[in-house]
Amino acid sequence: MSWGAYVPLAEEMPSQVVVVSAHSKTVEDEYEVESVLLEAMVAGHSLSLMDQQGGVEGIALKLRSSIDTGIRGDKADLQRRRCLFGSNTYTEKPVKGFWSFLWDAMHDLMLIILAACAFMSLAVGVSTEGWEEGCYDGAGIGFSIIIVVFVTAISDYQQSLQFRALDKEKKKIYIHVIRESQRRKVCINDLVVGDVVYLSTGDQVAADGVFISGHSLIIDESSMTGESEPQHINEQKPFLLSGTKVQDGFGLMLVTGVGMNTEWGHSMAVLGKEGDDETPLQQKLSRLALLIGNIGICFAVLTFLVLVGRFLVNKKDLRHWSGLDLLYFVRFFSIAVTIIVVAVPEGLPLAVTLTLAYAMRRMMVQKALVRKLSACETMGSATYICCDKTGTLTTNQMTVVKSWIEGAIWQSNGTTPLVSFMVKQLLLESIFVNTAGDVSEGKNGELAFFGTPTETALLKFGVALGEFKSTRPKTNIIKLEPFNSVKKKMGVLVRSSSGGNLRAHWKGASEIVLGCCASAIDAAGSIVPLDDSKYSELMGVIKRFSDDSLRTLCLAFKDLPSNYVSEGPIPDKALVCVAIVGIKDPIRPGVKDAVQVCYAAGIRVLMLTGDNLNTAASIARECGILTDGDVVEGPEFRKLSSEELRRRIPRLQVMARSSPSDKHRLVMELQAMEEVVAVTGDGTNDAPALHEADVGLAMGIAGTEVAKESADIVILDDNFATIVNVAKFGRSVYINIQKFVQFQLTVNLAALVLNFVAACITGHAPLSTIQLLWINLIMDTLAALALATEPPNDDLMKLPPLGRKGNFITKYMWRNIYAQVFYQLTVLAILHYRGKDILQLKGPKYMEVLDTMIFNSFVFCQVFNEFNAREMKKLNVFRHTFNNWIFVMIVGITITVQFVLVQFLGKIANTAALDLQQWAITVLIGFFSLVVDMAAKLINRIYARLFDPKRDSLIITSFLHHIPTGAYQQV
Ligand SMILES: Nc1ncnc2c1ncn2[C@@H]1O[C@H](COP(=O)(O)OP(=O)(O)OP(=O)(O)O)[C@@H](O)[C@H]1O
Numbered sequence: 001m002s003w004g005a006y007v008p009l010a011e012e013m014p015s016q017v018v019v020v021s022a023h024s025k026t027v028e029d030e031y032e033v034e035s036v037l038l039e040a041m042v043a044g045h046s047l048s049l050m051d052q053q054g055g056v057e058g059i060a061l062k063l064r065s066s067i068d069t070g071i072r073g074d075k076a077d078l079q080r081r082r083c084l085f086g087s088n089t090y091t092e093k094p095v096k097g098f099w100s101f102l103w104d105a106m107h108d109l110m111l112i113i114l115a116a117c118a119f120m121s122l123a124v125g126v127s128t129e130g131w132e133e134g135c136y137d138g139a140g141i142g143f144s145i146i147i148v149v150f151v152t153a154i155s156d157y158q159q160s161l162q163f164r165a166l167d168k169e170k171k172k173i174y175i176h177v178i179r180e181s182q183r184r185k186v187c188i189n190d191l192v193v194g195d196v197v198y199l200s201t202g203d204q205v206a207a208d209g210v211f212i213s214g215h216s217l218i219i220d221e222s223s224m225t226g227e228s229e230p231q232h233i234n235e236q237k238p239f240l241l242s243g244t245k246v247q248d249g250f251g252l253m254l255v256t257g258v259g260m261n262t263e264w265g266h267s268m269a270v271l272g273k274e275g276d277d278e279t280p281l282q283q284k285l286s287r288l289a290l291l292i293g294n295i296g297i298c299f300a301v302l303t304f305l306v307l308v309g310r311f312l313v314n315k316k317d318l319r320h321w322s323g324l325d326l327l328y329f330v331r332f333f334s335i336a337v338t339i340i341v342v343a344v345p346e347g348l349p350l351a352v353t354l355t356l357a358y359a360m361r362r363m364m365v366q367k368a369l370v371r372k373l374s375a376c377e378t379m380g381s382a383t384y385i386c387c388d389k390t391g392t393l394t395t396n397q398m399t400v401v402k403s404w405i406e407g408a409i410w411q412s413n414g415t416t417p418l419v420s421f422m423v424k425q426l427l428l429e430s431i432f433v434n435t436a437g438d439v440s441e442g443k444n445g446e447l448a449f450f451g452t453p454t455e456t457a458l459l460k461f462g463v464a465l466g467e468f469k470s471t472r473p474k475t476n477i478i479k480l481e482p483f484n485s486v487k488k489k490m491g492v493l494v495r496s497s498s499g500g501n502l503r504a505h506w507k508g509a510s511e512i513v514l515g516c517c518a519s520a521i522d523a524a525g526s527i528v529p530l531d532d533s534k535y536s537e538l539m540g541v542i543k544r545f546s547d548d549s550l551r552t553l554c555l556a557f558k559d560l561p562s563n564y565v566s567e568g569p570i571p572d573k574a575l576v577c578v579a580i581v582g583i584k585d586p587i588r589p590g591v592k593d594a595v596q597v598c599y600a601a602g603i604r605v606l607m608l609t610g611d612n613l614n615t616a617a618s619i620a621r622e623c624g625i626l627t628d629g630d631v632v633e634g635p636e637f638r639k640l641s642s643e644e645l646r647r648r649i650p651r652l653q654v655m656a657r658s659s660p661s662d663k664h665r666l667v668m669e670l671q672a673m674e675e676v677v678a679v680t681g682d683g684t685n686d687a688p689a690l691h692e693a694d695v696g697l698a699m700g701i702a703g704t705e706v707a708k709e710s711a712d713i714v715i716l717d718d719n720f721a722t723i724v725n726v727a728k729f730g731r732s733v734y735i736n737i738q739k740f741v742q743f744q745l746t747v748n749l750a751a752l753v754l755n756f757v758a759a760c761i762t763g764h765a766p767l768s769t770i771q772l773l774w775i776n777l778i779m780d781t782l783a784a785l786a787l788a789t790e791p792p793n794d795d796l797m798k799l800p801p802l803g804r805k806g807n808f809i810t811k812y813m814w815r816n817i818y819a820q821v822f823y824q825l826t827v828l829a830i831l832h833y834r835g836k837d838i839l840q841l842k843g844p845k846y847m848e849v850l851d852t853m854i855f856n857s858f859v860f861c862q863v864f865n866e867f868n869a870r871e872m873k874k875l876n877v878f879r880h881t882f883n884n885w886i887f888v889m890i891v892g893i894t895i896t897v898q899f900v901l902v903q904f905l906g907k908i909a910n911t912a913a914l915d916l917q918q919w920a921i922t923v924l925i926g927f928f929s930l931v932v933d934m935a936a937k938l939i940n941r942i943y944a945r946l947f948d949p950k951r952d953s954l955i956i957t958s959f960l961h962h963i964p965t966g967a968y969q970q971v
Pocket residue numbers: 388389390391452454455483484485486488489490507508509510551552553608609610611612658659682683
């Protein structure tokens with residue numbers, strides 16, 4: 001195609017024309033097909049269009065690529081492809097800026113009402129008392145509103161920034177391509193049109209394209225077309241859509257469309273992105289917030305009515321109204337509104353998001369990527385961790401260390417097995433051809449291995465025996481059955497390039513493949529029947545290998561008669577056993593300790609693996625998972641009824657030779673037993689179990705895209721110890737929110753009752769609007785920050801898990817709340833009624849001084865109570881305080897602002913400056929909260945010891961019965 005062909009497109013795609021004309025028009029640099037055409041071809045599944053372009057090879061050529069060697073892939077080449085065909089990225093939803101968060105924050109109904117109050121009070125104040133004196137009330141409220149709005153907006157904005165960063169992390173997906181004849185790993189965003197991409201089970205199809213070659217390639221298109229039936233992809237049905245997933249098999253694909261030019265891109269543009277839903281804990285807390293808010297409204301209305309009533313009663317002449325009277329009304333009203341603002345615990349959801357986001361960020365540093373927010377909290381209550389062996393407990397770095405070939409056992413200590421020529425040829429063919437892996441030679445001759453760790457271990461073993469490059473082309477693959485975890489074996493049907501009969505090769509789980517064998521190659525290199533003694537000899541070899549924790553594989557073959565027609569499945573009966581190999585996969589350092597931590601934390605660890613019973617048991621023993629419990633094998637497990645199974649589960653520690661459905665079933669049974677189950681997995685085969693689990697944890701390195709997508713958390717370093725860390729963080733999330741709720745309920749109750757009772761009795765609220773707003777800030781936003789960011793400590797892992805039961809507000813929390821509220825109200829009431837005499841206040845301003853002292857005492861009670869909130873049961877509330885600098889900082893800020901408010905901003909805050917003695921008294925009153933807290937805890941301990949030793953661990957809640965406080969019933 002010549003340059004002219006681009007002209008008709010000029011209007012539609014001006015950028016293409018510009019770019020093309022800017023470059024030289026040598027054939028080398030031109031692509032002879034347009035992206036619209038390719039797009040139409042793939043979208044319309046048009047085979048005729050494809051034929052017109054000369055099939056896959058033709059299209060590859062026109063795209064200056066080759067189905068064998070890929071694109072050139074240098075910088076300039078990639079650049080040009082991106083210019084012409086676009087890059088593999090999607091236009092994202094425009095990000096929300098700070099101002100829109102500010103705008104959102106201003107839309108709070110209560111704040112708007114308050115702003116109206118501020119305005120009225122300003123107007124009335126100024127008109128009755130003049131600018132000098134009358135503006136403070138209104139201005140103060142206005143100022144507080146501005147602060148609340150800004151604090152809310154800033155914290156929301158920061159959250160969104162964080163989630164965006166995490167989103168980016170989620171999108172880092174790598175795949176393999178051929179460029180310049182070499183296999184390379186690239187990020188999916190770097191794919192360009194013309195790339196030749198490897199697809200294997202569990203991969204995501206990252207761009208639109210056409211099938212080049214492959215075996216049993218099955219694609220799950222449900223996410224794209226809604227077609228739930230998996231699609232077989234082959235030469236007759238060659239079109240692959242971006243956004244779909246490889247369910248089985250493997251293949252090569254030529255990329256024809258990327259980014260916004262794909263079907264996926266179009267639908268992305270329409271749909272945008274769905275946000276994170278509220279987590280179950282958030283939902284529960286929202287309900288709690290609503291309840292508290294309603295109680296607050298009742299109190300507010302009552303307080304307002306009482307204040308107005310008393311005012312009217314006291315007013316002597318009801319016929320004459322002055323501006324000052326109006327000002328009183330505005331004041332009463334704004335106090336009522338403020339009580340609502342105080343009562344509505346808007347900090348509750350904020351605290352949850354803050355805690356979760358904080359945990360998320362910290363977990364990211366510790367190599368756990370949280371995909372679903374609720375997973376953090378759920379993980380905290382996990383009672384079971386079902387973990388797979390390969391890659392989680394072990395390093396996934398596999399090497400063949402032992403082998404049985406021709407009747408002899410070889411150990412890898414530098415020597416390669418010495419085998420007869422025929423057996424060597426058979427082995428090489430079996431290893432290099434019957435594989436989903438690949439060996440590629442770099443520029444300087446060094447070899448790179450691709451495929452699953454099991455495959456690469458075998459390939460390396462093969463390379464030690466003979467050359468890959470010369471073996472592979474000698475055979476033609478007629479048919480291939482890829483490995484999957486159900487069959488646990490893979491096979492090929494081959495014919496040597498020089499003609500001859502067909503031959504089948506099989507490899508897979510040793511006792512399964514050996515079970516298909518009828519003969520074996522003996523020490524003399526000849527094929528002998530596999531009689532009972534030979535069979536038990538080989539089973540003995542397998543046992544010996546697996547007792548050493550080795551993963552064992554059996555390699556077998558079968559020569560087919562010349563009249564064999566290759567129809568139906570590859571024959572797998574009466575095979576000849578060629579070799580048994582033992583693959584070592586060392587245990588990760590630290591796993592044993594991590595397992596111990598789990599046990600100490602009351603979390604049970606179950607190992608579910610596809611490996612052989614002996615191997616599994618041996619590794620489980622090494623990790624400390626298998627102690628005195630049971631081991632079960634998949635086939636036996638499948639026969640158990642639900643009742644039998646549930647009877648056996650408490651003793652179960654290892655399940656070997658399990659299939660994906662076994663794993664799935666076990667998870668369901670555990671959940672039916674009211675357990676909270678976390679499952680780890682890496683393969684596509686684990687996806688069902690990962691999905692079913694309360695928390696699914698996928699492995700970031702070894703895990704396939706499908707596994708990661710079914711998971712709630714991705715463990716970036718594939719390490720079991722990280723999973724235990726996640727559990728620890730989960731627990732801290734839960735406990736931090738409990739601390740916050742305890743603190744907030746205390747302030748809420750105390751402030752509401754104080755204002756209400758005082759209003760009833762004296763007709764005047766001791767805490768003014770601005771003071772209440774300040775207290776609200778302390779207990780909502782600031783406390784959320786201070787308590788939600790408490791870092792987890794190791795003690796968390798010494799407690800039993802929460803499980804599904806457990807009330808959110810425990811009896812300990814109620815006890816602490818009641819004790820504090822009782823203390824605060826008593827002291828403040830005494831101050832209110834008897835304060836003048838006790839403190840010997842004199843002078844015209846004594847009322848203001850007294851109110852300020854009440855205000856100050858109240859705030860210092862909260863400051864010290866914030867320390868109390870850090871420990872629910874322990875006496876020492878100062879432990880680890882300095883581990884949490886945010887907490888320290890917030891306490892510091894609170895005290896400083898309080899000081900400034902009282903001493904210098906009297907006009908705005910309705911306070912009078914206090915002298916040193918008065919300060920000392922109020923701080924001391926606050927300090928006494930610590931003593932009260934300690935006393936409450938001690939009394940509780942003594943009580944528990946004396947009357948009911950078991951009750952200590954029970955949890956009773958009375959008041960909030962209709963709120964489903966059970967921690968995770970709906971997860
Ligand atoms: N590529 C392969 N070809 C043939 N057989 C294999 C291959 N990979 C693994 N096997 C066999 O299948 C068995 C394990 O299969 P499976 O995939 O079910 O477990 P896994 O997922 O690797 O293990 P785990 O569940 O511990 O992560 C191994 O014991 C091995 O014998």
